[in-house]
Amino acid sequence: MDKNKIRFLVVDDFSTMRRIVRNLLKELGYTNVEEAEDGQVALNKLESQPFDFVITDWNMPNMDGLTLLRKIRSSEKLKHLPVLMITAEAKKENIIAAAQAGASGYIVKPFTAAVLAEKLDRIFAKLGKQ
Amino acid sequence: MSDFAGMQDLLQDFLVEAEDLLSGVDNRLVELEKNPHDKNLLNEIFRGFHTIKGGAGFLGANELVTLCHLTENLFDKLRNDELSLTPTLMDLILEATAAVRDMFVYLERGVQPPPADESLLERLRAALSGKLSGPAGGGTKKQADVVDSGKDDGSEPDWELLHQVVAGETASEAKATPKQGDDPAQNGKAEAKAAPPVPKRASVPAPVRRQAENRDQGIRIETSRLDQVLNLAGEIGLTKNRLTALRSDILAGKTDPDTLHALDVSVNQLDLLVSDLQNAVMKTRMQPIGRLFQKYPRIARDLARQLGKQIELVISGEETEIDKTMIDDLSDPLIHLIRNAVDHGIESPEERVAAGKKPEGTIQLSAKQEGDHILIIIADDGKGMSAEKIRAKAVEKGLISADEANGLDDRQSLNLIFLPGFSTAEKVSDVSGRGVGMDVVRTNITKLNGTIDVQSEPGRGTTFIISLPLTLAILPVLLVRLGEQPFAVPLSMVREILPIHLDEVREVGGRSTLVVRGEVLPILPLSLLLNWPMTRTPSYGVLMQMAEFSFILGIDSFAGREDAVIKSLEDFRPKGVAGVTILSNGQIVLILDMKELFETSTGRQGVSKKELEKYAQPPEAVMQLA
Numbered sequence: 052m053d054k055n056k057i058r059f060l061v062v063d064d065f066s067t068m069r070r071i072v073r074n075l076l077k078e079l080g081y082t083n084v085e086e087a088e089d090g091q092v093a094l095n096k097l098e099s100q101p102f103d104f105v106i107t108d109w110n111m112p113n114m115d116g117l118t119l120l121r122k123i124r125s126s127e128k129l130k131h132l133p134v135l136m137i138t139a140e141a142k143k144e145n146i147i148a149a150a151q152a153g154a155s156g157y158i159v160k161p162f163t164a165a166v167l168a169e170k171l172d173r174i175f176a177k178l179g180k181q
Numbered sequence: 182m183s184d185f186a187g188m189q190d191l192l193q194d195f196l197v198e199a200e201d202l203l204s205g206v207d208n209r210l211v212e213l214e215k216n217p218h219d220k221n222l223l224n225e226i227f228r229g230f231h232t233i234k235g236g237a238g239f240l241g242a243n244e245l246v247t248l249c250h251l252t253e254n255l256f257d258k259l260r261n262d263e264l265s266l267t268p269t270l271m272d273l274i275l276e277a278t279a280a281v282r283d284m285f286v287y288l289e290r291g292v293q294p295p296p297a298d299e300s301l302l303e304r305l306r307a308a309l310s311g312k313l314s315g316p317a318g319g320g321t322k323k324q325a326d327v328v329d330s331g332k333d334d335g336s337e338p339d340w341e342l343l344h345q346v347v348a349g350e351t352a353s354e355a356k357a358t359p360k361q362g363d364d365p366a367q368n369g370k371a372e373a374k375a376a377p378p379v380p381k382r383a384s385v386p387a388p389v390r391r392q393a394e395n396r397d398q399g400i401r402i403e404t405s406r407l408d409q410v411l412n413l414a415g416e417i418g419l420t421k422n423r424l425t426a427l428r429s430d431i432l433a434g435k436t437d438p439d440t441l442h443a444l445d446v447s448v449n450q451l452d453l454l455v456s457d458l459q460n461a462v463m464k465t466r467m468q469p470i471g472r473l474f475q476k477y478p479r480i481a482r483d484l485a486r487q488l489g490k491q492i493e494l495v496i497s498g499e500e501t502e503i504d505k506t507m508i509d510d511l512s513d514p515l516i517h518l519i520r521n522a523v524d525h526g527i528e529s530p531e532e533r534v535a536a537g538k539k540p541e542g543t544i545q546l547s548a549k550q551e552g553d554h555i556l557i558i559i560a561d562d563g564k565g566m567s568a569e570k571i572r573a574k575a576v577e578k579g580l581i582s583a584d585e586a587n588g589l590d591d592r593q594s595l596n597l598i599f600l601p602g603f604s605t606a607e608k609v610s611d612v613s614g615r616g617v618g619m620d621v622v623r624t625n626i627t628k629l630n631g632t633i634d635v636q637s638e639p640g641r642g643t644t645f646i647i648s649l650p651l652t653l654a655i656l657p658v659l660l661v662r663l664g665e666q667p668f669a670v671p672l673s674m675v676r677e678i679l680p681i682h683l684d685e686v687r688e689v690g691g692r693s694t695l696v697v698r699g700e701v702l703p704i705l706p707l708s709l710l711l712n713w714p715m716t717r718t719p720s721y722g723v724l725m726q727m728a729e730f731s732f733i734l735g736i737d738s739f740a741g742r743e744d745a746v747i748k749s750l751e752d753f754r755p756k757g758v759a760g761v762t763i764l765s766n767g768q769i770v771l772i773l774d775m776k777e778l779f780e781t782s783t784g785r786q787g788v789s790k791k792e793l794e795k796y797a798q799p800p801e802a803v804m805q806l807a
Binding site for chain 2: 064065066067068070071074108110111112138139160161
């Protein structure tokens with residue numbers, strides 16, 4: 052699998068955080084990364100450009116990550132996109148809500164490149180099986 | 182001694198963004214005091230702390246994470262109506278916000294912040310469990326379930342497993358997960374443990390706000406603006422290629438009308454593109470002034486509370502864009518003006534009611550663009566200033582003579598407050614009124630090529646108007662000549678241009694003056710201001726308007742006006758010279774700093790009529806010269 056061909060969309064309202072995620076992805080060899088500052092911007096981008104993977108923060112203005120996830124899952128065109136939720140919320144309700152909305156994975160801040168790699172690999176492995 | 186080796190860039194980014202967020206939080210807290218049940222506000226504040234916490238986690242700043250986490254939880258409960266906002270709770274929240282800010286100061290110096298004050302953390306925890314002493318802190322009805330579902334119960338559930346179970350993944354996968362032993366929460370903890378040890382408070386010098394010089398050197402620019410610059414640069418490249426091709430043609434002797442026309446078109450195009458590029462580059466330096474304004478509601482609120490006043494700071498025009506360097510340099514002067522308005526401008530609620538006003542005072546802080554200038558206006562509806570009193574005070578303090586005072590109109594009198602050593606406050610207060618403020622404010626504004634003006638009506642309030650150029654890089658100038666030598670003076674100070682007819686010159690107090698619409702203005706020949714010998718009688722006067730003083734600058738002729746691109750003289754800066762610029766013909770011209778020139782030169786004494794007339798030429802000669 053050519054890592055550079057996988058196009059990521061990193062969604063977070065905090066640009067430092069987008070940069071962190073982008074750097075971690077780069078460390079793992081994924082260099083094709085686009086950013087969006089909230090769910091609404093992300094959705095617009097997803098609808099107008101091709102993406103292979105969405106990594107989104109939960110708490111954002113305008114449209115939060117969970118709503119974005121639900122919109123993706125309810126869109127005929129986007130529903131197969133893997134979505135990894137990133138958040139500082141380590142609460143049971145949150146993770147249940149994320150899983151029920153169809154998150155492909157869930158990751159709690161702060162995390163290392165290794166943790167991210169492991170999540171991504173697992174999600175890709177699952178995609179491969181389908 | 183950085184605790185953030187290898188993370189410096191990240192740290193800088195984080196600080197810039199987190200400080201913005203925190204200022205936003207501060208402002209919303211001020212609003213929240215007025216609308217304690219506003220769900221949107223509560224949500225936004227929650228998100229502010231939450232985001233800071235997330236970033237701090239990656240930096241391993243655990244103490245900051247702890248503090249933000251507690252505060253964030255507090256807001257979570259507030260927005261879910263599990264707690265209600267009491268004044269005690271509000272004070273606690275403000276204290277926590279201040280503590281977060283203190284931690285930023287440590288981070289700025291590359292040091293992991295020490296734990297927040299234990300009593301603050303205690304009180305936050307108490308507030309979270311609804312046990313904060315003081316006015317009843319709202320219901321604790323849902324307390325039990327929150328603790329149950331919260332993460333504060335010590336043992337971390339396996340999120341990954343939970344996610345897989347709920348997401349309905351296969352049992353084998355789900356079973357395999359716990360063995361991997363890298364559940365994100367645990368992992369986060371491990372990473373946190375590996376972070377550098379937190380220095381003890383005693384070993385760290387008291388937080389000192391670092392000046393802007395090494396912080397915030399970066400700038401955040403919308404990508405679309407950079408794209409525009411790139412696009413224009415590309416087009417200029419294309420036009421250059423076209424010109425290169427045309428040059429070859431022309432050098433090869435091809436000078437038919439078509440080739441020449443193409444040359445003309447290309448040069449015109451280049452002209453347009455370069456000016457577009459200049460504008461686009463300038464725009465990358467522009468930032469909304471709201472980034473500056475957002476700090477002030479909190480400052481005004483804290484101060485008003487301290488002084489027992491009721492004040493609302495109303496902000497408008499936050500979206501007005503201004504050069505980044507100006508934003509940094511405007512911060513202190515504006516704080517000073519706002520403090521002044523709170524301290525001296527707005528009266529106490531009792532005084533206001535006695536004067537027939539509503540008890541709550543209003544300070545309006547607004548920004549707008551007017552032509553090529555930005556106006557920043559700070560207006561209060563307080564007690565105002567009396568021109569008469571200010572005149573008397575200035576004379577009493579020996580800042581001006583009684584004679585000078587009599588010659589001043591109300592507007593000029595009010596502007597006396599900008600003189601060094603002037604303070605109208607009866608007693609010096611903690612907050613402002615040490616008499617070192619207003620002149621510093623004006624000096625700082627002048628450094629930015631701006632002007633400040635004050636208007637006031639006793640009983641009605643005071644308004645400060647700051648006028649600033651859009652950018653520091655380009656300065657509209659008037660080119661004047663002494664003999665053949667051109668000089669540039671900032672156009673912002675030029676009120677009008679008039680010919681000097683010697684028969685209209687009056688000598689007042691030994692100085693040559695002209696009466697312009699009832700105003701008696703001294704004629705100061707530029708040559709004398711520059712300490713040059715006067716070899717000609719000035720033919721023209723440029724009415725220069727400075728904050729507290731106007732005069733007629735005597736010059737020989739004009740060379741037009743120009744948008745000068747300022748080249749600063751960093752190391753070598755003669756008095757009275759603001760910089761240099763290069764004219765279209767390649768000539769280098771000095772840009773005069775009129776204020777400095779006026780203040781430091783003996784030429785400000787003026788010149789007697791006899792002296793002025795000494796080199797007078799017959800009118801015909803003047804015509805030729807012009």
